[in-house]
Amino acid sequence: MGGTQSVFTEDELDDYQTLTYLSKKEILLVHKRFKALDPASVEADKNARLPMEKIRELPELKVNPFRDQICKVFSSSGDGMTFEDFLDMMSVFSDGAPKNVKVEYAFRVYDFDGDDLISESDLKQVIESLIGSNRLTEDELQQLIDNIMDEADLDDDKTLSFAEFEHVISKAPDFVNSFRIRM
Amino acid sequence: MTHRHYPYRYSYQKQQKNTEVNKITADESGSDILQQTASEHYFENGDGDDHSAELRHRRNRISVSVPPGVMAFDGMFQQSIDLQGEYDEHMSELLQQLPSRQLEDVADMAARTLLRKRTSHIHRATIRLNRDEELEERIVESIELDLSSNDELAEDLGAAVRTIPTTLSKKRNIKRKLTQRRKKPKTKWLLLKYHLTRLGRNMMFEKRRMSRALDLWRSHLLIIEGSFGTSVVSYFIFLKWVLLINIPVFLLTFCFLVIPQILFRWYQKNPAGYKDAEPFRGIELLTGTGYFENTEMYYGFYTNQTVEIFTGSFYKMNYAYILTCSGYYILCLLILGYSYLRSYRKYYIEAGSTINMYYFNLVVSGWDYGITSTETSELKHRSLYNEFKEILSGSQIEHKLERDELVRVWMIRGAVWMAVICLLALCGYATFEVSTSLSINREDTVNATNKVLVSPLAMPVVLSLIQLFVPMIFTFLEAYEAYQMPKYELYVHMFREMALKATMLAVLVFFWLDIAPRSIKCWETFVGEELYRLVVIDLLFALGYSFFMEYIRKLIAHRWAKVAKAEFAIGRHTLDLVYSQSLCWLGIFYSPLLPAVVIMKLVILFYVKRYSVVHNCSPSVKPWRASRTHTIFVGYLFIFFILSCVAVGFGVFLIKPSDTCGPYQNFTTTYEVIYTLIDSWKAESPVMKEIFAFIDSPGFIAGLLIFFFMVLYYTRTISLSHKAMVDLFKLQLISEGKDKKFLMNLLNQVKIRGNKRGITHPGPALLKNMESCSALPGES
Numbered sequence: 036m037g038g039t040q041s042v043f044t045e046d047e048l049d050d051y052q053t054l055t056y057l058s059k060k061e062i063l064l065v066h067k068r069f070k071a072l073d074p075a076s077v078e079a080d081k082n083a084r085l086p087m088e089k090i091r092e093l094p095e096l097k098v099n100p101f102r103d104q105i106c107k108v109f110s111s112s113g114d115g116m117t118f119e120d121f122l123d124m125m126s127v128f129s130d131g132a133p134k135n136v137k138v139e140y141a142f143r144v145y146d147f148d149g150d151d152l153i154s155e156s157d158l159k160q161v162i163e164s165l166i167g168s169n170r171l172t173e174d175e176l177q178q179l180i181d182n183i184m185d186e187a188d189l190d191d192d193k194t195l196s197f198a199e200f201e202h203v204i205s206k207a208p209d210f211v212n213s214f215r216i217r218m
Numbered sequence: 219m220t221h222r223h224y225p226y227r228y229s230y231q232k233q234q235k236n237t238e239v240n241k242i243t244a245d246e247s248g249s250d251i252l253q254q255t256a257s258e259h260y261f262e263n264g265d266g267d268d269h270s271a272e273l274r275h276r277r278n279r280i281s282v283s284v285p286p287g288v289m290a291f292d293g294m295f296q297q298s299i300d301l302q303g304e305y306d307e308h309m310s311e312l313l314q315q316l317p318s319r320q321l322e323d324v325a326d327m328a329a330r331t332l333l334r335k336r337t338s339h340i341h342r343a344t345i346r347l348n349r350d351e352e353l354e355e356r357i358v359e360s361i362e363l364d365l366s367s368n369d370e371l372a373e374d375l376g377a378a379v380r381t382i383p384t385t386l387s388k389k390r391n392i393k394r395k396l397t398q399r400r401k402k403p404k405t406k407w408l409l410l411k412y413h414l415t416r417l418g419r420n421m422m423f424e425k426r427r428m429s430r431a432l433d434l435w436r437s438h439l440l441i442i443e444g445s446f447g448t449s450v451v452s453y454f455i456f457l458k459w460v461l462l463i464n465i466p467v468f469l470l471t472f473c474f475l476v477i478p479q480i481l482f483r484w485y486q487k488n489p490a491g492y493k494d495a496e497p498f499r500g501i502e503l504l505t506g507t508g509y510f511e512n513t514e515m516y517y518g519f520y521t522n523q524t525v526e527i528f529t530g531s532f533y534k535m536n537y538a539y540i541l542t543c544s545g546y547y548i549l550c551l552l553i554l555g556y557s558y559l560r561s562y563r564k565y566y567i568e569a570g571s572t573i574n575m576y577y578f579n580l581v582v583s584g585w586d587y588g589i590t591s592t593e594t595s596e597l598k599h600r601s602l603y604n605e606f607k608e609i610l611s612g613s614q615i616e617h618k619l620e621r622d623e624l625v626r627v628w629m630i631r632g633a634v635w636m637a638v639i640c641l642l643a644l645c646g647y648a649t650f651e652v653s654t655s656l657s658i659n660r661e662d663t664v665n666a667t668n669k670v671l672v673s674p675l676a677m678p679v680v681l682s683l684i685q686l687f688v689p690m691i692f693t694f695l696e697a698y699e700a701y702q703m704p705k706y707e708l709y710v711h712m713f714r715e716m717a718l719k720a721t722m723l724a725v726l727v728f729f730w731l732d733i734a735p736r737s738i739k740c741w742e743t744f745v746g747e748e749l750y751r752l753v754v755i756d757l758l759f760a761l762g763y764s765f766f767m768e769y770i771r772k773l774i775a776h777r778w779a780k781v782a783k784a785e786f787a788i789g790r791h792t793l794d795l796v797y798s799q800s801l802c803w804l805g806i807f808y809s810p811l812l813p814a815v816v817i818m819k820l821v822i823l824f825y826v827k828r829y830s831v832v833h834n835c836s837p838s839v840k841p842w843r844a845s846r847t848h849t850i851f852v853g854y855l856f857i858f859f860i861l862s863c864v865a866v867g868f869g870v871f872l873i874k875p876s877d878t879c880g881p882y883q884n885f886t887t888t889y890e891v892i893y894t895l896i897d898s899w900k901a902e903s904p905v906m907k908e909i910f911a912f913i914d915s916p917g918f919i920a921g922l923l924i925f926f927f928m929v930l931y932y933t934r935t936i937s938l939s940h941k942a943m944v945d946l947f948k949l950q951l952i953s954e955g956k957d958k959k960f961l962m963n964l965l966n967q968v969k970i971r972g973n974k975r976g977i978t979h980p981g982p983a984l985l986k987n988m989e990s991c992s993a994l995p996g997e998s
Binding site for chain 1: 379380381383385386387388389390393423436439440443444448564565576577578579581582583584585586587588589590591592594595596599600602603606607610843844845846948951952954955956958959
């Protein structure tokens with residue numbers, strides 16, 4: 036709670052609270068979990084940059100098929116996450132983040148090649164990540180991708196731009212519930 | 219800059235054939251074509267799909283009628299525009315300049331957040347960002363332009379900056395820069411406003427902190443979610459929510475009924491009741507009679523006199539009783555109505571009316587980000603794989619039954635429904651029989667201690683047994699009905715189960731309100747006791763279910779590999795919760811301390827189920843649509859609440875209260891006490907008399923009704939027109955997209971043509987166009 040912690044100053048906590056969707060208590064909890072990943076480095080520098088392998092040890096990320104993509108999206112330097120990146124990530128995944136922020140980041144996570152569009156190859160990678168070690172045939176994959184494009188692609192350019200993605204996500208009521216990591 | 223693959227592809231090879239024929243410059247052909255926009259030329263091959271053809275552009279085949287005089291583009295247009303090919307860096311640059319990818323949207327949105335700080339609905343602006351290094355600077359400049367024009371926007375800077383989707387450090391820098399450049403509020407009024415908003419913001423943070431702190435059982439829910447996903451945890455969240463509804467109800471009855479009653483007896487010289495009660499044997503916890511009969515637990519104990527602690531303060535128990543009763547029912551109505559409507563809006567209206575985004579929904583919300591255990595994630599992969607397989611196979615087979623099969627299926631379904639109705643009638647009769655023969659005779663055989671123990675418990679036990687076994691019969695019958703989708707089977711099964719419970723409760727209510735008052739002296743206490751017993755036996759059966767079906771099954775699964783561990787039956791448990799809560803609502807009027815009992819029951823249930831799930835159950839492979847079923851559960855809760863209100867209303871308005879006990883002795887109906895209250899008000903002041911005369915008049919009521927109907931009609935008209943507007947916008951969006959595609963292709967054509975003739979960079983006309991295009995956003 037407020038008075039007893041000594042990791043952050045009040046100003047820093049205030050700052051974090053304004054800039055993220057988490058409360059102070061949650062921010063401290065996030066820091067605790069960050070520290071649990073690599074106590075030595077975080078002890079030395081509370082905003083330490085941990086390499087990707089350590090970040091992937093987080094239980095929720097460990098089993099998540101999109102963990103590499105998530106780490107890439109939220110990392111500010113492209114190679115490992117600082118505590119602030121981690122906090123950013125937890126803020127977007129928290130209950131308090133509004134839907135449009137989540138949609139924005141979900142788009143980036145699913146955009147594997149990073150070209151601001153979800154193309155068919157992106158979708159293919161998404162589906163393959165989702166089914167894990169099970170395998171679908173090429174035809175089935177193509178059929179699925181075609182069906183998705185049918186539903187979502189309004190201007191029929193075989194890719195989903197962000198506007199189309201956002202429009203279709205409004206019809207996916209489960210999205211906010213599933214795109215969430217509770218602390 | 220490397221080549222980027224853009225989806226606008228153009229079949230290069232086909233074009234090459236026609237190069238010799240083409241002798242057209244960029245400007246000529248361009249302007250001709252541009253005069254006729256794509257939307258006029260494109261038409262679709264209507265496929266006669268389920269999806270409305272005008273809203274969905276069926277894939278790939280776009281044919282265009284060739285405009286006269288433009289021979290060069292014959293080749294291109296007569297083939298289907300399959301969009302093949304790559305764009306090089308100049309085209310990529312052009313694409314980057316498209317307004318839809320520009321930065322102003324970010325600043326716009328941030329500014330809009332500032333302006334919209336007080337509204338509660340979520341805005342849907344898109345905020346696309348370039349991956350640009352000078353991002354910060356540009357955002358800061360754009361926002362600053364807006365800020366400098368409007369001082370009061372500066373306060374909620376934090377909220378605006380928070381929504382910008384960039385890294386935390388960049389956000390902090392942006393905020394710092396903006397704060398530095400922000401002008402200090404000049405006048406006193408602005409200063410005051412600044413401080414007020416700051417205070418408001420701090421209070422909001424505090425509220426957020428408090429609500430997170432009060433979050434009951436948060437760690438337990440996290441553990442369950444990690445191992446089982448959102449589907450199972452939705453049951454526990456529902457349980458928590460029902461518990462939280464009961465707490466204010468309990469507080470109401472406790473403060474307004476129980477405490478005055480206790481004080482009344484405290485100040486009386488010879489308090490009746492406790493002393494001549496039977497001694498407390500443990501069995502009373504089960505039966506609710508005996509020692510508990512003459513306590514605050516039941517209606518019969520409450521006095522009909524005025525409690526007077528200090529001289530001059532009057533507290534009429536009979537007014538208090540009925541007013542508290544209506545108070546908590548109205549409170550529950552508001553809470554339930556609000557949450558049901560919010561759920562309905564979120565999950566049905568937002569999810570679209572006709573078009574079912576099944577595939578996309580599956581992919582985008584398929585993975586549950588809260589899962590932490592490896593076993594569950596494997597299962598989730600498997601479950602998603604199964605779902606994909608299932609919908610793929612389902613979409614390929616056009617499941618159109620022939621007529622004979624259709625007739626046969628519907629006849630079977632009709633027969634099953636008849637069987638179900640017969641079963642329901644049978645159960646109702648059984649309930650009635652058990653009630654009349656066993657419960658009432660208790661009065662006569664008070665001496666035989668066995669009968670006192672067994673007979674009151676008989677009815678609840680029979681009821682619970684029926685509720686345990688008859689749904690199994692339903693499941694058995696449903697196997698014959700052959701529903702097309704498992705979702706329908708689930709809904710029908712839930713409906714039948716709830717109909718069973720409602721039937722039995724209806725029979726019981728009839729028994730209590732019609733037959734019991736004739737043969738039992740203090741029938742309200744009797745009703746309260748019955749409900750108490752129902753609640754307790756329901757708890758015992760739930761615990762027994764957990765023990766036998768889950769724990770024992772786990773032990774068996776250890777020995778014999780053939781028997782698998784149980785899966786947590788979410789639907790069944792949630793409907794049981796709805797049932798127990800409706801018992802509570804039926805019973806509050808007759809047993810004011812029943813909410814306390816129900817609260818304790820829910821707490822016990824939570825802990826038992828939580829440990830049972832984690833240790834005894836295995837996660838399920840079958841998918842469970844938590845959001846849709848949540849709406850259904852809240853809907854059932856709401857319906858049962860209304861039914862309970864109606865039942866209690868019957869008792870209050872129509873049935874004569876007993877003469878010997880309770881606050882309403884000597885009244886013809888309980889509601890009569892309101893008339894006396896109103897009469898006393900009327901007697902006090904003539905103004906009230908006038909008001910009541912006015913309200914009572916038919917003119918007023920008719921006017922009110924007409925007003926409500928008009929409001930209803932108005933809102934419906936508005937919603938219909940909004941829907942029509944949305945359809946129009948969709949059409950416009952589609953044709954705009956086609957326009958864009960057409961124009962991009964055209965530009966690419968022109969450029970490629972230019973390249974062939976040795977013009978390596980875009981011609982002066984094109985360059986000038988590009989420059990003027992990029993100048994436009996800055997001006998607007």
